[in-house]
Amino acid sequence: MGRIFVYELLSAGASCAAEPADAELLAAGRAMRDAIVGDLLRLSGLHVTCAVGGAPSFPHRPRLTTASPRPGEPPAAFVQRLARQHDASWVVAPETNGMLMRLHDAVGAARWMGCSAAAIRIASSKRATAALLDAHGIATPLAAVDAQRWVVKPDDGAGAMATRVHASRPAALDDLRRREGAGGAATLEPFVEGEPLSISLLAGPHRVETVALNRQQLRIDGEGWIHDLGVHSHAVDPRTDPRAPRLQALGREVARALPGLGGFVGIDLVWNERRGPVVIEVNPRTTCAYVGLSDKLQRNLAADVLALHAARKADDAVAA
Incomplete structure (x- = not known):
């Protein structure tokens, strides 16, 4: 057993x-x-x-x-x-x-x-993740140089933690300097306008599968702070939403760009009307979208995660 x-x-x-x-x-x-x-x-x-x-x-x-x-x-x-x-x-x-x-x-x-140490190390930094994906031709906020608003957040933060939107780049720079002056590792990037979505991915050495396309529920308060109100998992129907093929392909592209993703992982993005999907971050761990997802998909996702773990262990044994 x-x-x-x-x-x-x-x-x-x-x-x-x-x-x-x-x-x-x-x-x-x-x-x-x-x-x-x-x-x-x-x-x-x-x-x-x-x-x-x-x-x-x-x-x-x-x-x-x-x-x-x-x-x-x-x-x-x-x-x-x-x-x-x-x-x-x-x-x-x-x-x-x-x-x-x-x-x-x-x-x-x-x-x-789950994910390898190397994948966790890169995905734990917003700056490192954006630079890596940008180098592989995957759209990130780095390309949104014409942004009207700017966002400052912890470089290693999870979700919307301590994330603030500013109406101008000078105001965002002031926020960044205050955080760095207090010893925090923060990052500044253009704020991408559009619909916040996420991809739930099953990843392993020989398999990458987008299992769900989700809607993120976010609110920006009067002072610019972003609040995470939860996720609606499997809310984008891959059978009817015309964006689905591009989002599913994006999941595979991110996995190729960031080797070592393993198990159930999440990719946060914004669908911009002009640019399409823009990746905000990669979560190298199980995310809130997992909750209730097995029932919605009528499959036991834990069985998939165990199978991916076994496949990775088998590969490691052969390599040894």
């Missing part, structure tokens, strides 16, 4: 979840965790251990156990300890401050169900 460890950073208690500012992020983290665990338990022959913070939040289910960090135990130490007891680990965490990279290293490449 295979043993899988599922870890989602916030629901495992690695954040001050009691603070109101974290409530929505915590809810999103729990939803991803629960969706992954639910899909895994629908597969025969698997035992799942799920990381929880504080009291376990799952009812008793066969083949499911829960584990919590010891008092004061850092996330990487906890993940490393549990990963050693399992055949594979499915980890969901933001790239911010190198957290996803540290957890990858704690698990080790052989047990990690």
